[in-house]
Amino acid sequence: MSSRTGRGRAARRRAAGRETSPLPSRDGLDPARLRTPPDGAWTTMREHLADRLPRVDPARIDAMLAAGEIVTTAGPLGPASPFTPSTTLWLHREEPDEVTVPFPVEVLHSDDDVLVVDKPHFLATIPRGSHVRQTVLVRLRHELGLPGLSPAHRLDRPTAGVLLLVKRPDLRGAYQTLFADGLVRKTYEALAPYDPSLDLPRTVVSRIMKRPGVFAARTEPGPPNAETRIELDTHRDGLARYRLHPRTGRTHQLRVHLNELGVPILGDDVYPELCRRPDGDFTRPLQLLSRSLEFDDPVSGVRRRFDSRRTLQAWDNPAGWAGGPPA
Numbered sequence: 001m002s003s004r005t006g007r008g009r010a011a012r013r014r015a016a017g018r019e020t021s022p023l024p025s026r027d028g029l030d031p032a033r034l035r036t037p038p039d040g041a042w043t044t045m046r047e048h049l050a051d052r053l054p055r056v057d058p059a060r061i062d063a064m065l066a067a068g069e070i071v072t073t074a075g076p077l078g079p080a081s082p083f084t085p086s087t088t089l090w091l092h093r094e095e096p097d098e099v100t101v102p103f104p105v106e107v108l109h110s111d112d113d114v115l116v117v118d119k120p121h122f123l124a125t126i127p128r129g130s131h132v133r134q135t136v137l138v139r140l141r142h143e144l145g146l147p148g149l150s151p152a153h154r155l156d157r158p159t160a161g162v163l164l165l166v167k168r169p170d171l172r173g174a175y176q177t178l179f180a181d182g183l184v185r186k187t188y189e190a191l192a193p194y195d196p197s198l199d200l201p202r203t204v205v206s207r208i209m210k211r212p213g214v215f216a217a218r219t220e221p222g223p224p225n226a227e228t229r230i231e232l233d234t235h236r237d238g239l240a241r242y243r244l245h246p247r248t249g250r251t252h253q254l255r256v257h258l259n260e261l262g263v264p265i266l267g268d269d270v271y272p273e274l275c276r277r278p279d280g281d282f283t284r285p286l287q288l289l290s291r292s293l294e295f296d297d298p299v300s301g302v303r304r305r306f307d308s309r310r311t312l313q314a315w316d317n318p319a320g321w322a323g324g325p326p327a
Contacts, residue, residue: 028147038086039085113299114164120160125163136165190254204228208256210252228244231244252271
């Protein structure tokens with residue numbers, strides 16, 4: 001494939017990504033977006049969808065097509081709609097069964113442009129995989145009546161603390177760019193074993209890569225892409241509270257960096273060893289907290305700072321952290 005052809009396809013994908021769904025969100029959940037390939041041997045869209053969505057009962061696809069529930073910008077598809085290449089379509093997929101995460105999302109700040117919340121442990125930021133309605137985004141869109149709400153950045157599902165969301169779609173790019181360009185001062189707290197031989201403060205710089213299909217991220221040789229300033233706040237009884245200032249935002253960055261220093265974060269189910277946790281197990285949450293966000297607002301120019309009201313349970317109540325859900 002020539003570079004010109006590759007650039008053309010990339011441009012078409014970007015243009016497709018900017019298309020607006022003809023379907024509205026449903027209880028805060030956006031419809032799924034699919035893009036047909038540029039060629040294929042399918043006669044109808046129905047045939048393509050049956051191959052594309054092997055986990056969906058073909059009878060369910062037939063019912064959705066008959067009801068006009070699968071649409072393109074040209075209108076609803078029908079059972080006999082011919083296959084059309086390079087076409088975007090939308091549909092509401094059936095939702096997976098989910099265990100309710102029994103912790104509220106606390107609002108720290110709200111204005112015309114942004115919403116800042118204190119995310120609890122165990123609640124994902126956005127829908128992904130088996131976590132759909134039990135996510136910050138879908139909950140708040142539904143509870144607050146904000147269908148255009150979107151996150152400016154993300155926190156891992158096990159991580160608690162300050163999370164910034166944007167209310168107006170036209171401002172989304174401005175706030176997301178702050179995070180992408182490293183213009184937000186982020187401070188985290190983590191609880192991990194105390195190692196008196198660890199020379200702190202220090203800045204850890206490495207190359208962290210997350211491979212598709214592999215849950216854990218890994219440090220690899222090559223140009224660095226992850227940087228974290230690590231400071232010791234205090235320690236007692238073999239446990240330390242660390243302050244972390246990530247300059248970049250690689251997947252699992254803080255967890256990888258502390259683990260590689262020999263002090264993995266308490267409650268980590270991935271580092272140093274993967275441990276499968278049942279969906280309904282809300283004990284021993286990861287002791288990692290997004291403590292604060294500070295930045296120059298891209299709309300008003302005002303310096304803003306938002307602080308979490310949460311505390312890490314293993315520090316305040318070690319017995320409760322080991323034996324029960326977070327407070």
